Amino acid sequence: MCMQQGAIRPMQRWHWAGDQIVHDPCIPAARYAAGSRKTRYPIDIRSFLSIESNAVLRRWLDRHVRQLPEEAAQRMRRRGPGDFDFRAHMLAMLMGELRHQPARSHPFDQWQYPDETLALGGGDCEDLAFVLAALMLESGISADCVRVALGSIVRHGRGTDEAAADHIDHAWVMYLSETGAWTLIEPMARIGRAQPSPERAAARQDLQHEDLEYVPHFVFNNRHLWRVRGPHLRAMLPLKDYLDTRRADDGRGGTKPDQDFWQGFDPSFAAGVHGSLIDAALSGMPLLLRLQVHAESLALDVDTLHYDPRDHFDFAYIDEGWQRVDARLASGTLPDFARALHSIADFYAHSTYAHFAAVRPGGDGPGHLDLHDPAAALPFNADYACLGDAVPASVTREWNGRLISGCWDAWYATYPDELRADRARRMSLPPHDRIAVDDNRDTHGGHLLYPDPAAYSRQFRLRRDAARRHMEAAWRAWPGRDEALGV
Structure with missing residues (x-):
């Protein structure tokens, strides 16, 4: 119903809560076991979010909340109408102090735990999605309203048919708003990245006019892992096999085409809560008030009741x-x-x-x-x-x-x-x-x-x-x- 903010296809076709529970959430670890060179031992994917009452996350939250204006700080603590939506969007904004750090060269993508990402000042898309979701949970948002999505950004129209479209591996967060709508919160929307070259800047501008779609394959929180039904065969793989297809290294010392894509893609226009139309029109409005405008605008569109x-x-x-x-x-x-x-x-x-x-x-x-x-x-x-x-x-x-x-x-x-x-x-x-x-x-x-x-x-x-x-x-x-x- 509303004018879309960028080149992202509407997302209503996907069941963001998850379609089918995956009863085996174990994956082969890419990290070395402490004191050894052992990898590929089983870990539970939910462990990246199973960090209730984590003191590191709480300290990070408290420090940033104290720096907010009093009204915003109160909303980060209250539990009234609109307060949970506000804190979800505010946390996405506070992610701006982190950096996008492409996965390090390794046969497998080594995921970081949220406190590690905060300590290192950033990470790749999975690391950033984990820390954003973990901060949302630590702030008091129910796990029922939070999902980390593992999937692809699909560049439609890049080939002669759907199978030929580019599929760029990605991870992001979905949030069930107080109006009952699943909302994409892009963890990379506000993070720090190096200024692109003129060629990259031109490519970034071109990407804003492409036909892009966020396609989930799996979603999880600290309680469950779900498969999301769709036409893409990769989503039908067992989770451990699916993750093997997401390795950052191509096995020949180079990188996957994903890295070129992320140099050009500007995800700030992809997430509805950071709609570039509102941001452009209200450039002189204080950020906290603009966040409220975003939330009210979104609510008007999704409150079909x-x-x-x-x-x-x-x-x-x-x-x-x-x-x-x-x-x-x-x-x-x-x-x-x-x-x-x-x-x-x-x-x-x-x-x-x-x-x-x-x-x-x-x-x-x-x-x-x-x-x-x-x-x-x-x-x-x-x-x-x-x-x-x-x-x-x-x-x-x-x-x-x-x-x-x-x-x-x-x-x-x-x-x-x-x-x-x-x-x-x-x-x-x-x-x-x-x-x-x-x-x-x-x-x-x-x-x-x-x-x-x-x-x-x-x-x-x-x-x-x-x-x-x-x-x-x-x-x-x-x-x-x-x-x-x-x-």
Whole structure:
């Protein structure tokens, strides 16, 4: 429903809690047993997180919490609504003091325990995922809400079929938010890395426009190990055999292509909780307040038990959506401000405004859209004859000359009672996925406005840029701005 923050495919297809318990969680250790040269002895994979009441983690947490502003420090200790989401996202931010250290040359990837990663100041993706998950558990987040995922980042479209796509080994953390949504928390999103060369920087920019997907094979916490069902054959291997395929060395003194990928990949745009759209629009807002904006925005999108099409400009509720945006911006409260920004982004992603609006030349990209002024008459005629026979003639007759959006009809979402009388009429609108431009590629197929992938991608960039500029303008005019900035 919401404009995606980067080139990452939606993740709802995976059962992040795990599908099938693996009753043998033992793996062959890659580390030497103390006082010997023995490796490949069995250890329990859950031991990397089975460190309840670890004094090293507690000391690290206490030190960082003391350095936070008082309000944030209190939220790291409280157990009220929103506090667990806040601490999960805050811990991901605090990971910024660690570094990405590629796996050392060894026949097998030597995983570090969380206190070792803290002592060494960093580690590879598995080490960083372990320490982030362990810190979340130590902070009081339930193990039921935490998973470390072992899987791949898949670069779709790199070959002629799915089997030819690049599969880059990775580990990350999944967190079950208080609104009931599994949220990806990328442990490498904020960590320190060397400044890339100009060539690497260009590659990193290119990767942001690729078709990428986080694909889990196994997930675990300190209690259980689960297999995640999927079409990838590696996920069907026994765990110890699967881990052997993740070795960092290629056996010939070189490294796997993963290392080249990680030099170019910037995971900061991959995780929804660090959405680059919000960060770009609110660059002057203090970090702690931006974290709350992220959390409120995410909650509005995933709380389908309170779904309202006016929050997302769905079902052609255009005027009604802007009335909500204006009221929320005027209230001066941060939660209302966050919801208004979310809706502004959804307007540009979901409605047909960008299809008809003028595009001004500018920059190296596709140009700039004129920003929408909901108080003014449309400067163009919204003529839906371009949709041809793809929609009923009644839609063209009823909605021609007005902005529309698609109908988002999910079986698991509620619908406001006061709008039900008009729902049947609006169900004749095209489906949401055939009108909206939510991410930088059409993953659904059959788009009514942009069946050509290049045109679809261009529209995504135009809409995302317009959403950012409109959100920036809302931030500059927001009544709560001075208080937020401490003026």
